Amino acid sequence: MSTPTPRPSYAAVLRVPHARRTFAAALVGRLSYGTVSLALMLSLTRSTGSYAVAGTVLAVFGGTGVLLSPYRAALVDRHGLRRAVTPMALLYGGLLCALAELCRHPGVPGAVLAGAAALAGACTPPLGSTMRAVWAELLPDRHLLQRAYSLDGVAEELLLVSGPLLVGAVVAVAPPAAGLVLSAFLVVVGTLAFVTSPAAALLRPAEREKGDAPAPGSGGTGQGRALVQPVVVAACVGVSVSAVDLLVVAYAGERGLGDGAVAWVLAALSVGSAVGGLVNGAVAWSSPTRARLPFFAAGLGVCLAAAGLAPGLGTLVLAVTCAGLFVAPALTTSYLVADESAAPGFRVRAGTWCNTAVNAGMSAGAAAVGLLVERLPLPVCFAVSGAVAAVAALVPGRRRRGAAGRPGPVSRRRSPSGASGRP
Incomplete structure (x- = not known):
């Protein structure tokens, strides 16, 4: 039984x-x-x-x-x-x-x-x-x-x-x-x-297989293509989220708001992200992870673009909170898609590529928005930061060859006794 x-x-x-x-x-x-x-x-x-x-x-x-x-x-x-x-x-x-x-x-x-x-x-x-x-x-x-x-x-x-x-x-x-x-x-x-x-x-060491590519992040060409969608989405989320910090500072400066206002807005982003992450985990989704990922990226982009139109601090807090609702779900789903794309023995690398993409995106976003905010109106800067996430939603998702119908992560790897790999 x-x-x-x-x-x-x-x-x-x-x-x-x-x-x-x-x-x-x-x-x-x-x-x-x-x-x-x-x-x-x-x-x-x-x-x-x-x-x-x-x-x-x-x-x-x-x-x-x-x-x-x-x-x-x-x-x-x-x-x-x-x-x-x-x-x-x-x-x-x-x-x-x-x-x-x-x-x-x-x-x-x-x-x-x-x-x-x-x-x-x-x-x-x-x-x-x-x-x-x-x-x-x-x-x-x-x-x-x-x-x-x-x-x-x-x-x-x-x-x-x-x-x-x-x-x-x-x-x-x-x-x-x-x-x-x-x-x-x-x-x-x-x-x-x-x-x-x-x-x-x-978490056992990978077995070296014939044709194993020397690239540090993938277990083959098919897996590399399957990782494109989650890695790009993670990078674009990093760009958009890092842009918010400086954009909120600029927003407060334009309207004569103090540093306390900046702290409240950024706290709202974190609270929204935490709530979104918990809700995302609690929902029994019927759609596959690759189908949900573009939705989360697009939702983040739309909310950030709307934040640039906020007439005051209250509406800005609300818009940024709504944007935060999509941050943790987008990143969590990216990691899930990366795990589904990973060949046995390549899980750490697959997840690390998403993590690297987030960090690199945050660095790039901070540098880019610093240049834009001095040249463009703030609503346009918010729209550009949102567009980055929205564009990521257009990246097509591809399964790793042979991954369709893949069983759960534990059941596909058995211990010598035949029991599942759980301790």
Whole structure:
């Protein structure tokens, strides 16, 4: 007799054996990503006395992390979670401590700081994409996986908000370099707890197959084409969301609103995203993920374009909240489509390409809107940022060859005893 599938709720996700321990450990490690940027910026500005140097070093740190993320993901897929992620976390934590020590000594050349930051960024462990890959192996069906990805996305939003608050509490009683040491502690402790969880053992190394392409992010030409839609949507969402920050600042400046107004609008975006993510995970969608993805991208684009027409702060908050409702669902669905497109043993790389696309899109969006806002009226800038997301909705979705009718992520991989791969 087959075991009945648990009711697809958030509680059912967390009741899966080892899920709570594994998820909590991963979140502890990922909290480091919410603390490290502010801690590094504060440490560098106090050490060098130059915002230009601090900004350059921070850009180097983030740039190497983003550019090399597909290669780190490839190491996880090929060598397994424990053998690949553990050394990354230890190196990353050690290099953050080295940066903290360098920042304690004013006068250290910017080139030395940039070199240490580049090495640290290169070793950043891919805890987000590996946790999503573990979710995909751990859960028995796509409905539960949708809930897990939504829960994961909302938790990540909260980490990015709470991380800077934690750094603020630390620097109130200690020098900024202590924030870097805290970031190192979080990532090492969280990663060690994560990789030693029984659920982490489900993520096995990939078997090298004949014709396996050497590209770091895909398991073949067919899979590469199947990843185009989720990667493009993730990148365009990143562009649009990052544009909102500067556009809201410009909106407040034009109307003589204070910084508090900016904070309220950006908080509305985060709240909308969190609510949208929870609702998306709770809905039992009848349409396939590839069909839903363009809808979420288009919804984000339309709401952002409407935000540019807001006559006052209240309507701007409402429009931005509505835009936020589509952010987490768009990203969560991108990760789901990427997972469906991934060949066995390539899950971490598939998810990492989406994550890389979001980060790259956010960087590009911030730079582009900075140029546009000085040359075009604000409503046009809002419309352009929304158009980027809307255009992504036009990217056709293609299945990986042979992926049609693919069973759930756990049932397709069996243990030697014949039982499902769940622990």
